[in-house]
Structures are given as C-alpha cells and as structure tokens.
Amino acid sequence: MAAPSGSWLRLSKDGVSDAFIVSKVLPTNASRDGTIKACEASLKRLGTDHIDLYLLHWRGRYPLADTVEAFEALRQSGKIGAWGVSNFDADDMEELLAVPDGGNVAANQVLYNLARRGIEYDLLKDSQVRGIPIMAYSPLDEGRLMRHPDLIHIAKAHQATVAQVALAFLIRNPGVIVIPKTAMPERVRENRATVEVQLTADDLAILDRAFPPPGRKMPLEMI
Numbered sequence: 001m002a003a004p005s006g007s008w009l010r011l012s013k014d015g016v017s018d019a020f021i022v023s024k025v026l027p028t029n030a031s032r033d034g035t036i037k038a039c040e041a042s043l044k045r046l047g048t049d050h051i052d053l054y055l056l057h058w059r060g061r062y063p064l065a066d067t068v069e070a071f072e073a074l075r076q077s078g079k080i081g082a083w084g085v086s087n088f089d090a091d092d093m094e095e096l097l098a099v100p101d102g103g104n105v106a107a108n109q110v111l112y113n114l115a116r117r118g119i120e121y122d123l124l125k126d127s128q129v130r131g132i133p134i135m136a137y138s139p140l141d142e143g144r145l146m147r148h149p150d151l152i153h154i155a156k157a158h159q160a161t162v163a164q165v166a167l168a169f170l171i172r173n174p175g176v177i178v179i180p181k182t183a184m185p186e187r188v189r190e191n192r193a194t195v196e197v198q199l200t201a202d203d204l205a206i207l208d209r210a211f212p213p214p215g216r217k218m219p220l221e222m223i
C-alpha cells in the first residue's frame, strides 16, 4: 500500500488481486554468489520467474558492495525488478549509498508504527530527501494498536476503523508504504481503503500526546 503521493507499488481497485512479490535474502547468504543462488532458490520455491522486489533482510558480514553487485546482476537478468534493504539505520544507508550502484536501492523495509516512531528522528527524513521509499513493517504493532482508546476515538470520528487510522498516520508521510499482514481478504480491502482517510491536525495532536515522537536518536528497533 503506497502513500497517496504514489510509488512503484501496484494495487488493483479491490486491493486484492494484483500481487507484488517481495522476497528477502538472509545476510548469511548475501555473498556475491550466495545472493544469486538464494534468489534462484526462492524463484523455484515460489514457482515464478520474477520477484518484483528483493531485499537484504538485515546487515551481515558480507561487504555491501558484493551484495549490491549480485542484486544488480539479478536485475539485469530480469530475475528481480528492483532491490532494496531491510532493517538499515541511517548510518547503514550512508554506507550503502557509498558503494558502486548503492544508489539504485529501491526501498528500506523497517519497523515503523505509532508505538515505534524512532525513524522519524533521522532515517525517515533522510530517506524522503533522497527519494528512497520506507516500507513500514508491523505497521499495526502486530495488532496491539487495535485496542488503543485514542485510536478508537479518532476512528469513530472519521467513520473509519482503528487499523485505518493507524495506517493513515504512517502513509500521510510522503514515500512511506505500509505492509500490514492479514490473511483475511475483507481486511486487505479495509486496509487498502486507508488511502481515503485524511487525519486532521487535531487528530495528529492527540496521537502525538499518546505516542510521542522521538526527541533524540534511537537505534533502529528490529523484531
């Protein structure tokens, strides 16, 4: 699900039928040859010849330059459409952008939700300036946000759902994409319809009181 400003993420009208395949390589496999082998094994397991977006799951011991070289080879052969990273903090992104072709990174998938706003201090702004999409994982805090009284109150005022308010808070940021997990098609549609929900300045003030933004650098959290 993309921010209203648009991105490369495809969505059909009902938000269900058009799949955008994202897969990841584990850092332990992320050598030059290991990345290519891992991707080919994923293609086989998925029964497809193309992965839309292929991510390095988190930083490991292999030089980023080697992983990026493999990603570029996979992209040129058409096995992947784009590559990105996951769980990269601001300093990791600096290092990535310094390696050859590092600037081709298409997304950084990180933990971001109302209860975990640490990236707003630096990573989010840096990414926006550079035009690198942030893919917010666990955007509903693994479902825990559903019970929050302020979210319930704001949802009622908008005739929206609590999940939509939590997601609207994230996608109001240009360049932020959310990937709420659900196995229920009606919830996929509900989550997709978040793009219709516009939070007001009063809503945002309530949310800032309940979930204060970071006042200092916090190391990127991972789950």
Ligand SMILES: NC(=O)c1ccc[n+]([C@@H]2O[C@H](COP(=O)([O-])OP(=O)(O)OC[C@H]3O[C@@H](n4cnc5c(N)ncnc54)[C@H](OP(=O)(O)O)[C@@H]3O)[C@@H](O)[C@H]2O)c1
Pocket: 057, 086, 087, 109, 110, 136, 137, 138, 139, 140, 141, 142, 143, 146, 163, 164, 179, 180, 181, 182, 183, 184, 187, 190, 191, 223
């Ligand atoms: N890159 C990484 O290191 C990393 C780490 C963790 C997670 N992730 C990815 O992040 C994605 C989502 O994260 P997550 O599963 O941890 O947490 P999440 O999306 O924040 O929360 C998922 C929970 O919310 C519920 N839910 C979804 N839509 C709802 C709705 N409209 N109303 C009420 N409940 C709703 C789901 O229940 P139902 O299923 O019953 O609907 C599920 O219990 C996954 O695709 C996962 O692969 C990535």
